[in-house]
Amino acid sequence: MTADTSPRTPATEDGRSLAERHDVLLLDLDGTVYLGGQVIEHAPEALDRAARAGSHPMYVTNNASRSPADVAASLTGMGIAATAEDVLTSPQAAATMLAETHPAGAKVLVVGAPFLADSVAAVGLTPVRLVADEPVAVVQGHSPDTGWRNLAEACIALRAGADWVACNVDSTLPTDRGLLPGNGAMVQALMAATGLRPRVAGKPARPLLDEAVRRVDGSRPLVVGDRLDTDIEAGVAAGMPSLLVLTGVCTAAGLLAAGPAQRPSSVALDLRGLLDPDRAVALDGAAPADGWAVTLDGSTLVLDRGDREPHPDPDVDALRALGALTVAAWESGATAVRAGSSAAEPVLRRWDLD
Structure with a gap:
């Protein structure tokens, strides 16, 4: 059986990036913007560009012990422009x-x-x-x-x-x-x-997200985070589209196994996916082929190179393969994966799916 599982990049619908299509970004902090107290690579530039594209970064955190001013000061110290009004806590x-x-x-x-x-x-x-x-x-x-x-x-x-x-x-x-x-x-x-x-109040319940959107008078929010069981589940509960970034907790295997209540609309390597269509893949609909094909052999997903040339950036190529596997896993319920050819083997190793 061959499944039509190839994902599309978020910009193919209307030519605009995620940041351009959403007026507020509801951003998790640890694992999304910083990790272990250190800013994640590319985050400051991506968030600055997103703001200039018209998408207001709003940092929503379950942390109940730090004030918005303290959080904003930490972000500023990492090179990310933020004020206390840009932070909402549980x-x-x-x-x-x-x-x-x-x-x-x-x-x-x-x-x-x-x-x-x-x-x-x-x-x-x-x-x-x-x-x-x-x-x-x-x-x-x-x-x-x-x-x-x-x-x-x-x-x-x-x-x-x-x-x-x-x-x-x-x-x-x-x-x-x-x-x-x-x-x-x-x-x-x-x-x-x-x-x-x-x-x-906090994630995965929706009040924190609803209050954040209300405070900035947003109408087209995007939830952005690294955890399925808090960030993404909150987005699903609130009926808001979500972007999973692979810079924190969630693994490729976890994404494939996600149930309906924890499935993101898109997945990205990091926050650059907000602006660069190559670095984010949509998971919520049918899509044209993008270089990878997934077939179902019994209860195993088989990844193989499709009829297109690989993307010149190996990370982007691997992300597209993960997108194809994710759509197939959600459609079929299968989560076991194997390579259909030597071309797929390094990609599965990249995502620890081998």
Whole structure:
């Protein structure tokens, strides 16, 4: 069986790049713009060009412990122009959710960092730390200082009927020491103790993205990130197109195995895909041949060179092959891959699919 799986580049629909077709970019940070505190190659130039093309970079992060000003200062130090207004964090989105459902001045018990309390105060609510203050809601975000006593206060408030909003439910937090417990781990502790579930502001829930679009009055957003289970899933949940960049967490194998709720509209090697059509491949529709063919042999995808010459840039050629494999995998449900000829072998090695 031969599948029509060749992807198209994003610009072939109307000749415009992704940056030109979207008025706001909802950008993840770690793994997308920087990695381990170091800016990812090509990111500053790509984001500058995207802004000049008319696409407003908006940095949306689940991080609940750093203020927008701190994030913007870090980006500026990496050579990326950003102000606090260009950054939206999950505490801000959580505070907005609470302000929409509770009257001005209502007391909210804060479990998290000082910036979370500041976010609550900024929307006209009153942050408190003790259940004796009779809060009507609990808001929970990551803080390395959260302990049993903080969770106990929240537990009592929740059992008494308080509303509950979690900034995010990331179970782990990446650090220079590896993955450590994230806010989601603390949220799980309260879920176990109360039998309740919170409303969630951050990715993969959609409130963070919706609030970011509202703040810049955008109408054609593009979600950009490196994780399927947060960035891309949030885009799918919000009904927004998304671009997966292969500079962080997601692997080629992970992309092939992605379920419908975590499938990006396009994939790129890095943020240059926002502007260079060769460096991004669309995954959401039929497309003309682009140099690679994929057939299905039982439950195995077989990659082979098609009837076109390879792209002169090996990375671009490999990206197009990955796009063809991805479309075929999503269509067929197969994720096992093998080379149909010697031409495909180095490409599969490039993506660790051999």
